[in-house]
Amino acid sequence: MNRDDAVALDRTDPLAPLRDLFDLPEGTIYLDGNSLGALPRTTAGRVAEVVTQEWGQGLIGSWNTASWISLPQRVGDKVARIVGAGQGEVVIADSTSLNVYKVLASALSMAAADSPDRTVVVSERSNFPTDLYIASSLCRERGYELVLVDSPDEIEGLLDRTAVLMLTEVNYRTGYLHSMASVTAAAHEHGALVVWDLCHSAGAVPVDLGGADADFAIGCGYKFLNGGPGSPAFLWVNPRHVARFEQPLSGWMGHAAPFEMSPGYRPAEGVSRYLSGTPAVIGISALECGVDTVLAAEAYGGLPALREKSLALTRLFADLVAARLPGFTIESPLDDAQRGSQLSLSVGDGAYAIVQALIERGVVGDFRAGPKNSTQPDILRFGVTPLYTRYVDIWDAVDHLVAVMDNEEWRAERFATRGAVT
Numbered sequence: 485m486n487r488d489d490a491v492a493l494d495r496t497d498p499l500a501p502l503r504d505l506f507d508l509p510e511g512t513i514y515l516d517g518n519s520l521g522a523l524p525r526t527t528a529g530r531v532a533e534v535v536t537q538e539w540g541q542g543l544i545g546s547w548n549t550a551s552w553i554s555l556p557q558r559v560g561d562k563v564a565r566i567v568g569a570g571q572g573e574v575v576i577a578d579s580t581s582l583n584v585y586k587v588l589a590s591a592l593s594m595a596a597a598d599s600p601d602r603t604v605v606v607s608e609r610s611n612f613p614t615d616l617y618i619a620s621s622l623c624r625e626r627g628y629e630l631v632l633v634d635s636p637d638e639i640e641g642l643l644d645r646t647a648v649l650m651l652t653e654v655n656y657r658t659g660y661l662h663s664m665a666s667v668t669a670a671a672h673e674h675g676a677l678v679v680w681d682l683c684h685s686a687g688a689v690p691v692d693l694g695g696a697d698a699d700f701a702i703g704c705g706y707k708f709l710n711g712g713p714g715s716p717a718f719l720w721v722n723p724r725h726v727a728r729f730e731q732p733l734s735g736w737m738g739h740a741a742p743f744e745m746s747p748g749y750r751p752a753e754g755v756s757r758y759l760s761g762t763p764a765v766i767g768i769s770a771l772e773c774g775v776d777t778v779l780a781a782e783a784y785g786g787l788p789a790l791r792e793k794s795l796a797l798t799r800l801f802a803d804l805v806a807a808r809l810p811g812f813t814i815e816s817p818l819d820d821a822q823r824g825s826q827l828s829l830s831v832g833d834g835a836y837a838i839v840q841a842l843i844e845r846g847v848v849g850d851f852r853a854g855p856k857n858s859t860q861p862d863i864l865r866f867g868v869t870p871l872y873t874r875y876v877d878i879w880d881a882v883d884h885l886v887a888v889m890d891n892e893e894w895r896a897e898r899f900a901t902r903g904a905v906t
């Protein structure tokens with residue numbers, strides 16, 4: 485494929501109009517929507533309206549008149565359409581890290597009641613660190629052993645003694661995509677509950693929580709849902725469990741009648757029980773604009789169409805790397821069925837500096853260090869967001885990478901020092 489072929493693919497891409505929903509900086513090829521999604525055109529105006537009108541003029545009355553109080557459920561219903569959940573099954577609250585704590589605690593309480601002999605929580609060593617840190621502290625608190633596997637093939641053999649299997653559907657480093665349906669079915673067959681982290685899946689790959697009959701799920705608002713930095717996260721619980729699940733941060737917003745102001749906690753019906761404190765009104769309002777960009781794709785074939793384009797983009801990326809960058813190894817699965825919406829590369833030396841040199845050229849990907857004392861390499865990570873990534877962006881990104889390597893640009897002194905956030 486040459487550059488003209490890539491331009492031609494964009495010209496006939498049925499999803500191309502969706503790019504106009506975003507305010508993207510001129511001259512930037514943005515391949516980091518798996519860390520922070522781009523800015524939707526509606527967000528600034530909507531946030532200004534919430535601040536100046538709803539807050540400025542409506543003041544406290546806006547809890548009722550602007551329906552602030554039901555934002556977690558209203559925007560949760562929109563996210564539900566993206567993750568294969570039913571209406572009333574998702575709420576927006578807190579950060580992903582806090583929500584990992586809440587759902588894992590719920591699952592552990594259910595497992596303790598149903599199968600007290602099970603003492604193990606299973607996850608992957610390559611899972612995003614916050615999930616492992618939270619799981620580790622909860623396991624300590626509750627007397628469970630956290631077992632981390634190095635390969636998905638090791639999971640099945642542990643399931644007979646597993647209370648809860650906690651996985652991230654799409655791995656943040658490699659983009660490896662689990663089969664949610666078959667992993668969940670295997671866990672249930674062996675009597676284990678499953679918690680899914682959908683941070684790198686929601687808005688990026690079709691997710692079918694209901695179809696998979698998963699138990700609990702959480703995910704970020706600021707990646708493929710384009711909710712903005714620090715956007716609140718979401719939680720889902722299978723309707724099979726809503727009558728009995730407990731959550732450990734039982735705040736007043738998760739009470740059945742918060743304004744009853746009663747000293748005793750009476751949990752709200754359903755997933756609203758996962759609310760703890762006051763909803764982040766400005767953040768959830770911005771998130772709604774981001775979620776609407778994903779829902780706008782429904783007019784163009786929805787998530788299956790986004791998925792098809794995402795796979796075509798990462799496949800093109802992989803083919804160009806294989807053809808033009810022999811020093812690089814593709815760390816993402818080449819099998820479409822196992823690849824999320826990113827392509828990860830490794831190279832012998834200089835991954836961080838190469839990413840910086842690309843950023844200086846206007847190609848924004850990111851660097852993820854190989855964990856200390858592991859054999860996992862440093863990674864150059866490129867997320868594709870089919871709502872706004874074009875085929876020509878992939879072609880140009882690879883062309884820039886070739887130039888960075890051929891000119892040895894990455895060896896410049898200014899790329900040697902790492903920033904606080906990589």
Ligand SMILES: Cc1ncc(COP(=O)(O)O)c(C=O)c1O
Pocket residue numbers: 579580581582612614615652656681683684704
């Ligand atoms: C899989 C996964 N879980 C959790 C998080 C982080 O959650 P939080 O939004 O709480 O920082 C991230 C990214 O930051 C992630 O990639």
Ligand SMILES: Nc1c(O)cccc1C(=O)C[C@H](N)C(=O)O
Pocket residue numbers: 518519520612656852905
């Ligand atoms: N949440 C982030 C942040 O506050 C600063 C920088 C990056 C992030 C990220 O989201 C990292 C991301 N979860 C990852 O997959 O690497």
